[in-house]
Amino acid sequence: MFDASILRQAVVDAFKKLNPAALARNPVIFVTEVVALLVTVLFVRDLWTGASAFFTGQIAVWLWFTVLFANFAEAVAEGRGRAQANTLRQARTDTIAKKLYDQDRKELFQKVSAVELQVGDLVLVEAGDLIPGDGRIVEGIASVNEAAITGESAPVIRESGGDRSAVTGGTTVISDWLVVEITAAAGSSFLDRMISLVEGAERQKTPNEIALNVLLAGMTIIFLITVVTLAGLGRYSAADVPVPVLVALLVTLIPTTIGGLLSAIGIAGMDRLIRFNVLAMSGRAVEAAGDVDTLLLDKTGTITFGNRMASEILPVPGVSERQAAEGALLASLADETSEGRSIVTLVQEKYGLRAPAEAPVGARFIEFSATTRLSGVDIGDRRLRKGAVDAVLRFARDVSGGTVAHSAFAANVDRIARSGGTPLGLVESGQLLGVIHLKDVVKPDIKERFAELRRMGIRTVMVTGDNPVTAAAIASEAGVDDFIAEATPQDKLDYIRGAQTEGRLVAMCGDGTNDAPALAQADVGVAMQSGTQAAREAGNMVDLDSNPTKLIEVVGIGKQLLMTRGSLTTFSIANDVAKYFAIIPALFIAAIPQLGILNVMGLSTPQSAILSAVIFNALIIVALIPLALRGIPYRPRSAAMLLRRNLFIYGLGGLIVPFIGIKVIDLAVTAIGWA
């Protein structure tokens, strides 16, 4: 997780960040720097006047370390982002574009630098060319390698019209050619935005970060008042407190731990998302992901495997199951659709029949056509067909030339339809054989994941084009909380608006242009990288892998970011109790020796107590950098359980740890002879 070169650079940056103008953004660390400077001045004065300056000098050194450690944390987080940006930047090397002046005369192009392209220009991209900028395909179909963006080397198909017409600058056309209309000017392309995002150049404080900063600034002011007024109260009690000691008290009380780590946590959160191949357009979106309590999930690909598969064969009375299975096998031998293949698999696995290695002699395969809605095979006078139920019945009637008894057949058809499946009729000449149950297969572990989400208070909503009956059946099998059947883009939009007025926060993913309004309306809209430009613009995140299932993980990453912030804040504030017990007795023990009973840690001398508290305060920042960057461990649980756990670890831990830490440092400081 830590690269030596990143760490080296971070050390340098930590010093550069001492610039007060830059530090002013962080009130806690800024105050620390100001008082560090003050103590340094006092140290120099003491040296000048020949007073004993060793103690003041040490306080000054550790105060500077506190500031540097905080800077270092931020620099490490930024360094990791920068390393990624450099990789991306290599894809942005100057591209030569073939600019067209007339779409119909592709042989006439002018080679121009990609930077000179304007929005609306047409460019020709042929096999082996880099696509010069973000755009929309107006003509052609080609396979494109998008590894530069997604890291995935398998090429994807891009074509004009429809939902796959967007191309991204920096990706490579592998075969065929495209005519692309440029939609983003140089410097504001997707790749450019991605680079600035991972680099943190465009980083703005997120709403929650702002709120937390306000809290930290407020606490800083409170402790400033506590410490400053101590000058007056101490004088009354004949316990004048030297300025370096007051400063030490102030710095240990103000929340330097979380103040120092806050921006590192934010940067690392974005970074985790990017490593997960999801690009958040703003930190705000990452936070919103943590807040989401309703997930709109597309059925196909997320909840089900996407293809319907045969799950059982129901013979009519008088036909054995094996007979029907054999018929189904023969009728599907030449069927290369996934449904056909699934019938073959089912028959082999469930009934132990083997598909013949070669087609039976004299077999004539009938391919599916939209008019007959049947497919099958003729072997001699055996005419096997499978297909839509009404088409199968018509076929049977035509062959037998009379009525066909089908009450049992119809009953099975009904049952399958009611359970949400698709019935497929099976007939041999004039004789109905049975019904094949084609089923949307729900992914094996999805029900548990939804249950997990429910425990976290997140509702799942399945979006599908299926009819309500089918949708209801799949919804109950997958364990989603709600579904939208026969969903149109407008339905999705309406659903999201409805949920939002009920006070819910909604996340969805989508790829098509018609998804764009819903993506924009959702609190978190994850657009697929494979989707259209409109969808990508509307969403506030882009999934570079185009995998809708990841929506669930995105929520987890958002939550982890907020949890890390909250836990370290709690830890930071809880630490103050121990620091008080170190410093307060040390402050007043000279004037009121009996206050020594407050020295519960038994610290050796007042100087050592104060120094140990300051050292602990500085070192704890460094110690927590890995946690800030990695994020605290996150497992989906109910809020009550998460709170109990984190409050125990970071609240109670935050109370106890510094007692031990300060005592240990005190022993060390005394042993070395620093105080």
Add this chain to the structure above:
Amino acid sequence: MTINGWLQIAVLFTAVVLAAVPLGAFMAKVYAGKRNVLTPFLAPVEKGFYALAGVDPAREQSWRSYALAMLMFNAAGFALLYAILRLQGVLPLNPQGFSGVAPDLAFNTAVSFVTNTNWQAYGGETTMSHFSQMAGLTVHNFLSAATGLALAMALVRGFARSKAPTVGNFWVDMTRSTLYILLPLALVTAVVLVALGVPQTLVASVGATTLEGAKQTIAIGPVASQVAIKQLGTNGGGFFNVNAAHPFENPTALTNFVEIWQMLVISVATVFAFGRLVGDNRQGRALIAVMGILLLAGVAITYAAEAAGTPMLHDAGLNLADGNMEGKEVRFGLALSALFAAVTTGLSCGAVNAMHASFTPIGGLVPMFLIQLGEILPGGVGSGLYGILIMAIIAVFVAGLMVGRTPEYLGKKIEAKEVKMAMLAVLILPTVILGFSAVAAVLPQALAGLSSAGPHGLSEILYAYSSATGNNGSAFAGLSANSVWYNTTLGFAMLLGRFAYIVPMLAIAGSLAAKTRLESSTGTFPTHGPLFIGLLVGVILILGGLQFFPALALGPIAEQVLMLAGKTF
């Protein structure tokens, strides 16, 4: 400590809760404008007032207009009271013939009563005419309490509403608070007090001849009516200088019991009403639990400290079981004195039935610390509820992040605006208390008012500014507060403690009301269980403790350790 003592404390808390539950339900109806038992009698009166004042009760206000109305009303109240006090020499009902009150004292007293503090830098029976007591001070005992209740309701509406531009109508809330809640309760309990022996008369004094034959003038007056509202409205300004320790203000153990009950009942009921108004009684109960735990801890520590007495008392050969009875009334005893002290400071009442300065240092630390925690245990009428809600907002914000969502309280997201305003509000207390105390601790004219040296003197200063800023009004006793320095600075401390807190609080109310109320789920931070109760207790203690620990270490804690070492002040 004795079983008997604890039983008295337990019986009292039970009596409060038993009364507060139905009272809370009643209050919830009153503020929602729903029909209640008093509607048939009071609705016409209420309508009459609106007609008289030209107020349209259906027209609600944004938080800004609400705040403006409140500030204007209080400014006018202050001006009127100041005028009454200055002019009391020429005003009627002045049987003792008192002259007008000095400017600095009148300023201090007017601020004190307008802010529900009732800090008294004067002795009532030797300074105030009956007119000043009744038309001036008692009126504000009602109005300042009603203001607190109205403000609390504005904040409660902020939580209860969704996407609302308004937080209620200040005039309506004021009228209903006074008419439906404070007046009836004051009337009934005043009669009870009279029955139990508290005087209620317009006669100024009665003459008595002592056993030695000396003539003595004993001051009396309309005591019961003022005591009833000073307790109910958590005002605390006594008719007599020694307040509820005076045998006419608080003649028996039974009246003591009633008066403690009076202090608590409305504040506790307001929290129950809050639970009802936000549609989740558990939320109110959780806050009650937080208040109860901390208040009971305060009672226990004070009781234990007083029961333990001091090494000096033991050395003097006094009965160990008596504990420290200095400054306490024998008719109340240790338990009810400790209880009264903790309740009057946990609330922002400030009535006293014993001299807090005569408590052991730790016993005296508790009342002071309870004030410094923000007067939220359970706090003044209304102000206690909005105070603890501000603390809850901060607690939820800090810990709420730990469940991985933007913190929300009662379905409202807590964001930068709320945090900013909450921090502004909680900053007031340490700034004003510690700021003024630190100056007074080194200023000769301030130090001149101290009656003791050493840490006890520091406690006197700290207590005075805590009491003023927290709008408590109780005195540690010992400090000669009627000087220009103290009258002025304590006056400003009271003003800041009240109004500089209220305005950001109302801003929160407005901001919350405008937000969508989110539905809760298992992913929501639960704010009604033991975990949240523990969390809020912890946040209140840590935040308050961190602010005031150094000052307390130099004051009462130093005094205690020195006392154990045999040194007193």
